[in-house]
Amino acid sequence: MLAALALIEDEEALTLLRSAGTSGNAAAELGLYYYYRDKNDAEAAYHWLEKAADKENATALCEMGIRYENIGDDVLKLHYYRRAAEKGDAAAGQTYLSLNLENCSNRKAPENEEAFHLMQAAALQNYSPAHYFIGNFYRDGTWVEADEQKAFEQYSLAAAMGNSDGIERLGECYLYGVGVTVDPELAFQYFQQAAGMHNPKAELHLGLCYLIGNGCQ
Numbered sequence: 551m552l553a554a555l556a557l558i559e560d561e562e563a564l565t566l567l568r569s570a571g572t573s574g575n576a577a578a579e580l581g582l583y584y585y586y587r588d589k590n591d592a593e594a595a596y597h598w599l600e601k602a603a604d605k606e607n608a609t610a611l612c613e614m615g616i617r618y619e620n621i622g623d624d625v626l627k628l629h630y631y632r633r634a635a636e637k638g639d640a641a642a643g644q645t646y647l648s649l650n651l652e653n654c655s656n657r658k659a660p661e662n663e664e665a666f667h668l669m670q671a672a673a674l675q676n677y678s679p680a681h682y683f684i685g686n687f688y689r690d691g692t693w694v695e696a697d698e699q700k701a702f703e704q705y706s707l708a709a710a711m712g713n714s715d716g717i718e719r720l721g722e723c724y725l726y727g728v729g730v731t732v733d734p735e736l737a738f739q740y741f742q743q744a745a746g747m748h749n750p751k752a753e754l755h756l757g758l759c760y761l762i763g764n765g766c767q
Contacts, residue, residue, distance in 0.1 A: 576605040608639035640677035678711035702729030718744040718752040738765030
């Protein structure tokens with residue numbers, strides 16, 4: 551009975567999405583993209599994705615960027631990420647475009663400076679991964695002068711938003727004294743918290759802590 555109800559609900563949802571999508575509603579077109587993507591119908595999925603992207607839907611534009619990134623088309627990848635970024639979408643445009651501009655050059659150049667500003671714009675929208683990446687930039691001295699204290703602050707902001715990568719990095723900060731006094735017990739606690747969120751790096755660090763008895767005694 552439950553399976554039958556779920557099937558009916560699924561068909562009803564699909565009918566409603568199709569109706570709205572054929573009327574030109576970008577959100578419905580995006581919904582149809584996700585529906586068909588989950589059904590592994592790539593042709594139908596991208597048909598609706600392109601329609602939503604043509605209407606400048608930021609999420610659809612980002613998905614188009616991901617699509618072209620997966621097939622190795624760097625030109626169209628950056629084209630769609632930039633269009634999404636112009637919509638002010640933190641997750642879709644600014645963060646993805648920033649990370650891809652980072653990969654374009656290992657030297658300090660205008661595109662690198664733009665990438666840092668894009669990531670800052672995403673962070674200002676309280677997008678937790680952006681704080682995590684900015685923390686990495688300050689830790690590694692990417693596009694900016696290395697500053698461990700600022701790195702720690704950015705990781706803390708990401709962690710406060712529940713970002714597992716930020717939490718894991720706080721563990722590293724306390725373990726190695728990056729921008730903060732070394733505290734193995736706090737490091738262990740952060741690794742434990744992030745590992746509980748299935749963060750692979752945290753699971754590795756936690757295992758090592760147990761192996762050598764660091765912070766867990």
